[in-house]
Amino acid sequence: MKIKIINPNTTWSMTRTIEQAARKAVSDDVKIEAVSPTMGPVSIESHSDEALAAVGVMDEVSKGEVDGCDGYVLACFGDPGLHAAQELAQEPVVGIAQAAFHVATLVGRSFAIVTTLGRTLGRAQDLVDEYGFTRQCVAYRACEVPVLGLDEHPDAAYTSLLAECRATLEQCDADSIVLGCAGMAGMCERLEDELHVPVIDGVAAAAALVEGLVRIGARTSKRREFANPGAKEMVGLLSGFSRP
Amino acid sequence: MKIKIINPNTTWSMTRTIEQAARKAVSDDVKIEAVSPTMGPVSIESHSDEALAAVGVMDEVSKGEVDGCDGYVLACFGDPGLHAAQELAQEPVVGIAQAAFHVATLVGRSFAIVTTLGRTLGRAQDLVDEYGFTRQCVAYRACEVPVLGLDEHPDAAYTSLLAECRATLEQCDADSIVLGCAGMAGMCERLEDELHVPVIDGVAAAAALVEGLVRIGARTSKRREFANPGAKEMVGLLSGFSRP
Amino acid sequence: MKIKIINPNTTWSMTRTIEQAARKAVSDDVKIEAVSPTMGPVSIESHSDEALAAVGVMDEVSKGEVDGCDGYVLACFGDPGLHAAQELAQEPVVGIAQAAFHVATLVGRSFAIVTTLGRTLGRAQDLVDEYGFTRQCVAYRACEVPVLGLDEHPDAAYTSLLAECRATLEQCDADSIVLGCAGMAGMCERLEDELHVPVIDGVAAAAALVEGLVRIGARTSKRREFANPGAKEMVGLLSGFSRP
């Protein structure tokens, strides 16, 4: 089984962190392939970044289909391009926000999201609501560390993140913490050790879910909405995305 | 006052239809400028098409800001790139699905959506739910005419659309019909004459709403989520979208 | 185009303030006619006041239909008599709470209501929920200034209102403030200048929306619920409201 992990931003050092988290989350017989797209934002911190990142995600999924991948993880907490990816792939695709919410609701009644920048919490709320977890998500929090700050100043970032998690748990009854950025994957274990509640990294969650889906043969329904999109001409800069 | 109407697909004949519908919807002192992006899909009929169309929308909004536009309409029923556009523009941006739902709920308790292809109804449902109109939207219907079919075979398309609208009204108590594609703008009046309920074209609705928002000085809140996104490097094919 | 603005309370000084706010919100070719009913409460601060005010609203809408008005604004934040008015009028009717919520959700994800007396917030909540904006309204606040206090002691009222708005923004992430009383219309611009987020006055919002609806020919659906009510005898004090 080969699972492709797509880090939708183009910062490969983060892709490496993500790869390690995914590898630990799956059985020994699963091959993990982690990539960044060849195009798009170096980090994703706004709706504009999300929209541009989705293009690269589509590109990587299309390549993965040629390569015979068995499933895909989209490793950005905004799940950019998820629905498009589900159309393009025959095999299951799971976003890390989606995966983290599913796991959180399997281990408790309620969870709190702790993310990087507060401005991205609107997107998190849209995803929570779309996936059905409105009632279970009891807090939306941000430590206000930029995404690349996790990579560049990991100690300071960890300190801020831990403080925000602690404050969150003091102020609400969440059963668990969902980390709101793929770049936090490497900090998950330490946080859990200090906080004594489940701390959920979406990268590990998504990799484990995709392995499970593949093992039971659960693939995206092609009945209607997620059927492969038909032929379509694209023009200008995006003409390479034309579907013959 | 200058309102820029962005048809997210690249089929200019459709852009002309849209322009006419918008012009009729506003006061004489409002200037309407209707464009298609230089890049992207010739029609939008899937999540993949939506994702690619969002890029062109962002490009046109950015140009509009330089040109001093006072407001923007996104004239595709999936409202592609709406949140990104709200970040990039200082002035109000309204999508035609959004506008149509707002108008429908001002003229009745309930509405039904009648669109082109059934596979796009998932996106419509996500928008209805996100905007808050879950309870008011009582039917999701499709006449299964492709988007470009509206342009190329208007008579056959009209016949199919009318039949689907009639069936919808017979099978549910909707107070009004919301047309699910900008390409149906030119058929709205005829449909209303035959159906004897309000038939709402999102293009006209959005143009009228943007004029109103501009007149009362209501602009997108820049407090947090929709603040202008900061500097960001984009790589590869999308490097032209880097924000300095 | 003639839009009738009905201030459901019988305090004409407030009606004049409302008229000015409405006039600024519409195109030059729109005629604004602002009135108070000949019957009912001098201010509206309870469910009892709302119920009595609805009678006068119905009376003014019926007169407006004879006069050939093109649309109506109900300028009290409880939208008293809105559904009755929609039955009685052929042309669009918009309440200012309704209008303010619609505009608030076009300029941001979330809004907070700041009103006069806390006891009226139950009504505000019912309207938010009925119109579909449960998720978007993130705070219900009151400055505890009575309605006529806005008119009689405007400076003290403004100070209290500003303080409540500031406290609201500090304590929640609302993208905008919705003012919860027509009598606050004249304070909107100053508040926005000080608060740096959109502050929405329902009077301006409603006037602009009604102009838009009229321009695109969107009238209340007469399919079922809002069809003109048939003949009906009324007895006693209300016999003048009999419908022949």
Next chain:
Amino acid sequence: MKIKIINPNTTWSMTRTIEQAARKAVSDDVKIEAVSPTMGPVSIESHSDEALAAVGVMDEVSKGEVDGCDGYVLACFGDPGLHAAQELAQEPVVGIAQAAFHVATLVGRSFAIVTTLGRTLGRAQDLVDEYGFTRQCVAYRACEVPVLGLDEHPDAAYTSLLAECRATLEQCDADSIVLGCAGMAGMCERLEDELHVPVIDGVAAAAALVEGLVRIGARTSKRREFANPGAKEMVGLLSGFSRP
């Protein structure tokens, strides 16, 4: 214990039917006093009728407070003026739609409403949603018999009502039927005998609930929203409703 049953319409023959239904629903030591207001519509079949009926309801509740009533039933399925009545009375007030929904959800998971005219179902839906029973109400149906038709042509009306109830049960899984008009009170038992599911008459339901509330001393909270409204001047036709 004295419970006042207010039939919000002014047709006293219907008030007598309602009185009988209420009397059967309470203990022997409860005194039932059934009245129609001195003003308002002869039957209630539209939002306009509801709004006018609320005035008479308020009048009768105010008189009841002077008379020392222990509780009130509002015997029209639109619960007109309920919130105003809760402000004006120290003692509990229950509407028959409200009561019917409460009883229906105590005897099963789901219920269907079968009412007189389809145009009143919008009001029913608003009440269902406001009271919290959105999930439990699985069908909204009308037999299209006018309210006074129940009184004037009871046999024909019964036949239509029974047919509509049967069709409802065939087409959905409702555990019970809620009758959507006080004028149907006298038909409840026969319908239940024929349909073999609980058929709930709101008049009996409300009378029983009010008796229970009085017995356990449960009165409307006067903490905030339903506190007695303060002094207020009313003008014109409604000056008699001024509160000193």
Next chain:
Amino acid sequence: MKIKIINPNTTWSMTRTIEQAARKAVSDDVKIEAVSPTMGPVSIESHSDEALAAVGVMDEVSKGEVDGCDGYVLACFGDPGLHAAQELAQEPVVGIAQAAFHVATLVGRSFAIVTTLGRTLGRAQDLVDEYGFTRQCVAYRACEVPVLGLDEHPDAAYTSLLAECRATLEQCDADSIVLGCAGMAGMCERLEDELHVPVIDGVAAAAALVEGLVRIGARTSKRREFANPGAKEMVGLLSGFSRP
């Protein structure tokens, strides 16, 4: 009329308190019979306790059917075994959480739950949501007194409970307080005297509701879900629960 009050825990001193509260809540011609099961937990403070208590509840309902009871109250705030009891009984069954929520929403817009141990609030939330009162329940609070502490140290327990109620009312706008344990029944009146808002004891509420349901002949629908379960063999320890 004979109403059987089942205290699902096996502490008979608590059963006596519950009996007194129920007796005060009904008419003189109603006979109250209060029991504890012969099996199960001495107090109910976890999901595990709830699950075990449900068995004894079923046993007592089955005995009650043989004895010709007219209705049942389940006097534990988790309503353990309610749906099973509704299947087994021909006559109405009401849980005290259910009853308290119904009464609270008849006397105000909103309520707060104040219970014993915080760990039981998850169950309370599930019940609130299932019964339809999500919007109305605005606070979930616990005084952290164990259930048997109410019985063994009533003064200390009362002090803690009163303090928690006061804090709750200061921190939210609840119209009333719902007591979250049958063991608090004896403290209800004193609390109401001190707090000046309705304080609702589910035991009294349920007894009054069952009397009302019996009086109007409202019995559990046997149409589908709550039909008497057919024959079934049980094995091992539970073989006595086999249904022939």
Next chain:
Amino acid sequence: MKIKIINPNTTWSMTRTIEQAARKAVSDDVKIEAVSPTMGPVSIESHSDEALAAVGVMDEVSKGEVDGCDGYVLACFGDPGLHAAQELAQEPVVGIAQAAFHVATLVGRSFAIVTTLGRTLGRAQDLVDEYGFTRQCVAYRACEVPVLGLDEHPDAAYTSLLAECRATLEQCDADSIVLGCAGMAGMCERLEDELHVPVIDGVAAAAALVEGLVRIGARTSKRREFANPGAKEMVGLLSGFSRP
């Protein structure tokens, strides 16, 4: 890794079917141990059966904790005793309804449940709502084959089930089918081959999810609601469940 599969009914032939489905769903290095409790119903088809089955589930989970199991699957579609099991186990516990809904929402927007007896659909609805999938579950269907009929007359049962699935897909737009009984596990693959949409067996889904949870170290939060319940005395028949 050892996963214990608890079939809450006491029919061991069904337990064997379940065991096979679970074994296929996990990696080779996972040990599957499938059991039925020593007590309880031979099949689960009512709320009463569910309540009694929960006792045996608790017993088996407690034994599993002594045996050092790494995770648990509750293999009955009503997820009986799930919350109690989560309290008693340190390791993850997943119910098959829960698992099936999670998997269905990972492979499509919407799903339909097709179960055995219609009377169990109320329980299914409660679970769907509690877990957050109200919007995604678009149909509740039953083939009216009793649970043991799946085991005793598999060919006839399959024919009925297939027909009901086909009718469901014709009448709604569900992206996938969720099978509503563990006893259908052996029919899943054949159904999927004939229906051309994902058909989800909760046993396989739950086994795969538990393996994933164990692999990423995600255990039930012990923060509050699901903390191990403290000491408690049980009396009578259930005294063996006392917690020292």
